[in-house]
Amino acid sequence: MWSWPAWTYFSVLFLLPGVHAAPTDIPSAASFYVPNLPGLHQDPTHPLHIYAGHILSDPHAASGGENDVFAHLFFVMVKARRIADKERLMFWFNGGPGCSSLDGLMMEIGPWKVDGEGGLKIVEGGWEEYTTMVYVDQPAGTGFSYTSTNHYIHTLQEATDHVMQFLRTFYQIFPEYLSVDAYLGGESFAGQYIPYFADAILKSSLNVPLRGAAIGNGWIDVRNQYPAYLEYAVTHGIIDVSSQSYKDSKKATDDCVAKLNGITGLEPIHHEACERLVSDVLKSKSRTVDGVKKCVNIYDVRLEDDQPYCGMQWPPDLKNVTSYLARKDVVSAFHATSKPESWVECQGRVGMEMNDTLSASSITLLPSVIERIPVLLFVGDQDFICNYMGIESMIKSMTWNGEKGLGKVQTKSWSVNETPVGTWVSSRNLTYAKIFDASHMVPYDVPDAAHDMILRFMGMNFSAIVDGSARIPSNVGDEAKPVFLDSGDLPFSSKLPGKTPEQTKAQWDAYYNAGSAALVLLLVAVMIGLYIWCRLRRRRVHLPRGTVIAEENIPLTSASEGDLLDSEQARRKRKGKERAIEDGDGSPIFDVGEDDEEAEGHDERRW
Numbered sequence: 001m002w003s004w005p006a007w008t009y010f011s012v013l014f015l016l017p018g019v020h021a022a023p024t025d026i027p028s029a030a031s032f033y034v035p036n037l038p039g040l041h042q043d044p045t046h047p048l049h050i051y052a053g054h055i056l057s058d059p060h061a062a063s064g065g066e067n068d069v070f071a072h073l074f075f076v077m078v079k080a081r082r083i084a085d086k087e088r089l090m091f092w093f094n095g096g097p098g099c100s101s102l103d104g105l106m107m108e109i110g111p112w113k114v115d116g117e118g119g120l121k122i123v124e125g126g127w128e129e130y131t132t133m134v135y136v137d138q139p140a141g142t143g144f145s146y147t148s149t150n151h152y153i154h155t156l157q158e159a160t161d162h163v164m165q166f167l168r169t170f171y172q173i174f175p176e177y178l179s180v181d182a183y184l185g186g187e188s189f190a191g192q193y194i195p196y197f198a199d200a201i202l203k204s205s206l207n208v209p210l211r212g213a214a215i216g217n218g219w220i221d222v223r224n225q226y227p228a229y230l231e232y233a234v235t236h237g238i239i240d241v242s243s244q245s246y247k248d249s250k251k252a253t254d255d256c257v258a259k260l261n262g263i264t265g266l267e268p269i270h271h272e273a274c275e276r277l278v279s280d281v282l283k284s285k286s287r288t289v290d291g292v293k294k295c296v297n298i299y300d301v302r303l304e305d306d307q308p309y310c311g312m313q314w315p316p317d318l319k320n321v322t323s324y325l326a327r328k329d330v331v332s333a334f335h336a337t338s339k340p341e342s343w344v345e346c347q348g349r350v351g352m353e354m355n356d357t358l359s360a361s362s363i364t365l366l367p368s369v370i371e372r373i374p375v376l377l378f379v380g381d382q383d384f385i386c387n388y389m390g391i392e393s394m395i396k397s398m399t400w401n402g403e404k405g406l407g408k409v410q411t412k413s414w415s416v417n418e419t420p421v422g423t424w425v426s427s428r429n430l431t432y433a434k435i436f437d438a439s440h441m442v443p444y445d446v447p448d449a450a451h452d453m454i455l456r457f458m459g460m461n462f463s464a465i466v467d468g469s470a471r472i473p474s475n476v477g478d479e480a481k482p483v484f485l486d487s488g489d490l491p492f493s494s495k496l497p498g499k500t501p502e503q504t505k506a507q508w509d510a511y512y513n514a515g516s517a518a519l520v521l522l523l524v525a526v527m528i529g530l531y532i533w534c535r536l537r538r539r540r541v542h543l544p545r546g547t548v549i550a551e552e553n554i555p556l557t558s559a560s561e562g563d564l565l566d567s568e569q570a571r572r573k574r575k576g577k578e579r580a581i582e583d584g585d586g587s588p589i590f591d592v593g594e595d596d597e598e599a600e601g602h603d604e605r606r607w
């Protein structure tokens with residue numbers, strides 16, 4: 001039964017009545033359309049355009065047996081809400097391994113946040129404002145994606161092969177995006193994924209116009225990032241250099257470095273001898289408050305969490321996100337019912353099966369990626385686990401485009417809305433942005449800065465943007481972001497040398513006049529287009545008329561919420577530094593005879 005993915009039923013129901021489609025057929029775009037989500041109160045005049053569902057992503061699926069359940073990666077696509085200077089598409093990946101990219105959608109850069117009443121509220125600052133965003137749950141087993149446990153992947157190359165197969169089909173379903181500038185974005189362990197994915201896309205015959213890759217607080221380079229734990233703790237007053245704790249941590253760091261120096265084979269992604277550094281370095285900050293043991297939140301050193309979680313219960317939205325995504329009506333609306341277990345932020349099993357020792361770290365690929373496309377490394381300065389000092393020392397020791405480190409370029413101050421938000425520096429296709437007052441999840445803390453950052457990185461022509469948050473003023477160094485002004489101001493006179501201000505103004509007046517005439521025509525065309533499109537779509541999809549209304553009327557809190565959280569909490573008996581959470585209900589449907597016990601004490605970092 002599981003070899004019949006959800007979309008097949010859609011095709012059978014709506015498109016090919018009575019005909020059995022082979023499971024490898026390409027589903028229609030319409031079968032992924034999400035008219036609305038339960039408890040999401042949208043502006044009916046500006047509805048979001050959402051698509052979601054599973055894509056068969058195992059390149060070897062065709063050779064499988066009838067009862068095999070192959071990788072089905074899950075995605076949510078939210079189309080750009082506003083006209084920008086050009087169309088852009090970004091694939092977003094959270095880390096782990098095994099953590100769902102719906103973290104990005106629900107808590108960081110998506111169009112909504114949980115509203116505290118069981119539903120969702122639309123928020124500003126989402127990256128879908130100008131960019132079509134595709135959040136991908138991978139490797140299979142993560143989030144709403146699924147596969148049988150005997151098909152879990154073990155290497156970064158396999159993860160890449162699956163993502164490439166996903167993209168191949170994605171672009172067959174949505175061929176119009178083959179002409180749209182594409183970007184990869186992600187965070188944390190995606191610092192491993194993204195260079196692999198970028199390299200594979202650039203080498204493939206897919207013809208995806210990949211224009212850049214952005215990695216936030218990435219885990220990329222053990223040789224520079226492990227030693228940075230102690231360095232960060234000292235610089236930020238977390239550890240006192242005269243303490244015993246410092247001496248112990250120093251020795252542990254030196255041991256770790258010595259072990260890493262002795263490695264001659266595959267460049268490691270983690271090293272056992274170094275894993276204890278996180279807890280060693282933070283140990284002196286642990287304390288007991290009112291009988292509760294507290295520790296530093298490894299994702300935001302300004303915060304504390306209960307032991308042994310130390311950040312795993314953060315951010316606070318996570319609880320409500322988890323209970324929202326557990327709602328049956330939500331799972332149906334996202335076309336995710338083929339996933340048998342409830343959504344959990346991080347799947348320990350997926351992380352455990354990804355065997356670090358079989359893949360070379362992405363630091364071995366990153367320089368060659370930067371030689372082909374622009375790369376942005378951004379880092380929230382309050383994160384400990386993938387802190388900026390590690391990223392900075394990695395950049396210093398990395399050689400790309402014929403030179404080591406950033407070279408002579410100047411690091412500039414960067415401000416948004418007249419508030420300093422960080423520093424900005426670019427050299428030979430690598431941009432490094434350090435973001436002030438931001439955690440491991442940068443956009444969660446500073447959405448305006450994060451959005452300004454990604455739009456700058458993607459080379460948005462701000463002068464062409466009439467509306468929306470791209471008009472929030474910002475500066476890098478002395479250079480102010482150009483803004484589309486429709487007063488008599490001369491926003492870019494400095495950019496048009498050889499013209500007098502009067503000439504420039506005349507030119508702009510002409511532009512605006514032509515612009516407004518064009519706008520009226522465009523609006524008329526859009527209205528006619530929308531009318532035709534709506535009618536066509538209604539006929540094509542045949543949604544039962546009651547569906548949407550019924551979903552909107554669902555009570556805001558689901559009865560099973562409490563039960564689910566309790567059982568989930570109970571299963572989170574982990575060792576603190578792992579971000580992983582096990583399945584909501586212990587018995588996996590796909591177990592194929594392997595030992596599926598929880599990774600008790602398994603000392604692997606996941607975030």
Ligand SMILES: *[C@@H]1O[C@H](CO)[C@@H](O)[C@H](O)[C@H]1NC(C)=O
Nearest residue numbers: 114115116117118316317320
């Ligand atoms: C989560 O939801 C509950 C009610 O269901 C609400 O009281 C609480 O404030 C919400 N928490 C957050 C962080 O939104």
Ligand SMILES: *[C@@H]1O[C@H](CO)[C@@H](O)[C@H](O)[C@H]1NC(C)=O
Nearest residue numbers: 154352353354355356357358
């Ligand atoms: C990872 O692979 C190595 C080499 O094949 C093997 O020795 C080790 O047991 C594997 N680890 C896990 C957790 O599967």
Ligand SMILES: *[C@@H]1O[C@H](CO)[C@@H](O)[C@H](O)[C@H]1NC(C)=O
Nearest residue numbers: 370371372373374401428429
């Ligand atoms: C930078 O990236 C572009 C593609 O955007 C590429 O053509 C170029 O060769 C890269 N290298 C340098 C040194 O800028």
Ligand SMILES: *[C@@H]1O[C@H](CO)[C@@H](O)[C@H](O)[C@H]1NC(C)=O
Nearest residue numbers: 085460461462463464465511
């Ligand atoms: C940016 O947009 C403005 C206004 O549409 C246009 O005049 C200008 O040529 C654009 N610049 C670039 C580099 O495309």
